[in-house]
Amino acid sequence: MTVTHPISDELLMGYAAGLLPEAYDLMVATAVSLDDDARARLSGYEAMGGALMDEGETAEVDCGSFDAIMNRIAGTAPEPTVHIDHITPRVDAVLPQPLREALGGDVDSLRWRNMGMGVRQIAIGAPEDGATARLLSIPAGQAMPDHGHHGTEVTLVLKGAFLDGERRYGRGDIEIADDDVEHMPTADLGDDCICLVVTDAPLRFNGLLPRIAQKFLNI
């Protein structure tokens, strides 16, 4: 898998810190599933979180805390010793696991809503903090419909490819467009293009996290 337009460090750091709305968590989890380099970068940010927690303050636990934990453990069935994920052979799914879990299946089993001109979409979950996620399917060669957007729009390609100006975005690639960007993405010829699209009002971490990320990562 070669990703030429990878996910940004600010999204990875926001995911690591647990600061993102749910729609963005889904975007990051899906993108990382398709990009080993992004997975390594995410590990770096999570290691930073672990170091901050380890070297940070302590808070006194309740008296009887440990007994309460042992009681909770006694009250639950033990975990299977072999994790199901590790014994099930991997099938070549179009949608990575986090998306399959969110939607209840892979692309062929989904109930799409027809938007006209062969375009289909599925809204995913409820909006949180103004952020919405949807799966979009565009017929090969066709422009993405209804393309005005307010706030940031993040698009992750899952199948096929789309062209935007000089750039081509294939499986695993991410395009981030702010509301001042005027563009006309078009599905590439050959295959229908399926994308995860997250839109929102301006992100909570706008400005701050990217600057912090630059300090840490020299990006």
Next chain:
Amino acid sequence: MTYDTKDEAYWTALLVAVGSKKDRDAFEELFSHYGPRVKAFLIRTGLTPSVAEDCMQDVMVTLWRKAHLYDPTRATVATWLFTIARNRKIDLIRKAKRPEPEDLPWGPQPEPEQADVLALRDDTRRLAEAVAQLPPKQRELIERAFYGDLSHSEIAAETGLPLGTIKSRIRLAIDRLRYTMDSDVQGAARQ
């Protein structure tokens, strides 16, 4: 503040003991060390002390139940617990399971390569040392940046931070993590 270089190996061994033989003493020691840190982290990110206590207890139950899935080549004990605590907190707030990346297709190594464990431990130790050596005011700023609670005036002040040292160390750690990941991929391809 100093960072004990024996720490990581020690805590890793305790967690492995919980995973392989449900060692209750090892578990209690992990709880004594990490329980107060997990709880403080949860309070830091906005939970009330009583909700944080409840959530921390959940995290410890998860530690007990999932210790056998812990892979020391992927994360240190502190990092592993950090991700569990973060996810648990978000699950509580949303009342839904948080989306997580798909597991790597090759799964955990049956026997983790000792060199990988040591490399990861070394990188994370450098990172933890860098964090530990920061003056308290700077660490406070970094924590608040990471946890997303800096005000606008503080953001302005923050941009003047001399973070060159920690930046290059974290860069190193991340490069090293990436390298470990790459050799994992190549190892899996050979099998």
